[in-house]
Amino acid sequence: MVAAFDGWNDACQSATNVIRHLVSKYRSLEVGHISRDGYYDYQTSRPMQCVIQGTRRILWPQTAFYDITVTDDLHLLTQLGPEPNYRWMDYVRETLHFAKQYDVSRIVMLGSMFAECPHTRDLPIEVSVDGVQSDPESEYNGPIGIPHIIDAMAIEEGFDTTSIWVSVPQYLGGNEPCPQATLELFQQLASVIGLKLNAQELEGKADQWRAHCDVMVRNNADLDGYVDQLEHDYDLKQHARTIASAGTPAVEQLVQEAEAYLRDLP
Known part of the structure; x- marks a missing residue:
């Protein structure tokens, strides 16, 4: 299972855009969701209004699960939604219940954060496996989000886990997407899965992003x-x-x- 959450854990939408890319490029089917009731503060995660064929619809924040067919032999269960505001323990238990229903063996958490790093180099990637950081010197201490809670509780429940975090240049700021960060998360995910995934579109967007950043810095x-x-x-x-x-x-x-x-x- 691969999971990413909108909000604090998702600088420039870099992590959630990995899930969106998978859903758009491979055969996917929405197979379930976690009800919004009791989990969200609607002043923080606001409902969205849209008009479809002349009919107004209200879209409430909720978590969706997708079954994505990568190959005939490999399916990914992906989890995508806003980070919940309340009842995190209950939310995680529902998440792990879905994972058990689909016989998930490994849970991969994706996240992105702002940091002091240059856009002209590979963006820093931090990986932990079963709660152990690959680089002990970069061990994080500080506030955490729902991905860390899911990772910790999944380990207690006997799942294998991997967490992948990418750093996004802080000086860029804003909420504009960072395709380079999404690409590097996507490539690291492919390495964890052990398959070559379709990244051609992301590579093109990352090239454009770096060119835009070069112009901004030169000026x-x-x-x-x-x-x-x-x-x-x-x-x-x-x-x-x-x-x-x-x-x-x-x-x-x-x-x-x-x-x-x-x-x-x-």
């Missing part, structure tokens, strides 16, 4: 300088990881390079 001198600094910090961290993995002599080299860098700071 703002302060932002250009800020991105240069983010690039430098990003490259230094990547270099540190490479050297640290090479052994003790290389670590000493890293210390010398870091000291030289600090001396050169204004």
Whole structure:
């Protein structure tokens, strides 16, 4: 099962757009939902009005589950909806009930968050498997959302779990979609599943997004300088990881390079 939620856990709609892409590109069938009653504050997650063939309809916030046929041998149960405002424990129990009904073996949670990272590099991805972070140095401490609660309770119920989070450049702000973040989540999901998924449309949108960001940065001198600094910090961290993995002599080299860098700071 793959799940993503609108709201606090979904910077620039990057995580939920993975589910929407899967629904649009593969044969999918809505197979159930979690009732809205008692879970939502309608001043926070407002109902939407739309007119369909001259008839007004009110669309209430709710969670939907889709059965997506990726191959003849692989189906994904996907969960998509707003993060609930109330009764999280009950909501998670309903979620895991659906997972058990469909004989789910692994639950994959998707999320995105704003961070200080440059758009000119691969966006940082953090992955945890069965609650264990792949990079101990990036272990998160702080407020959490419904994906973390589902992950923790799923582990207690005996499910295998994977959580995938992508960072979105904070300086972009706003709620405009970030196709690059969606693409990188999608690619990581494909790696977890062990299949090549159809990402061609996302790749094209990501190219356009990066080009748009390049223009925005070039037209703002302060932002250009800020991105240069983010690039430098990003490259230094990547270099540190490479050297640290090479052994003790290389670590000493890293210390010398870091000291030289600090001396050169204004």
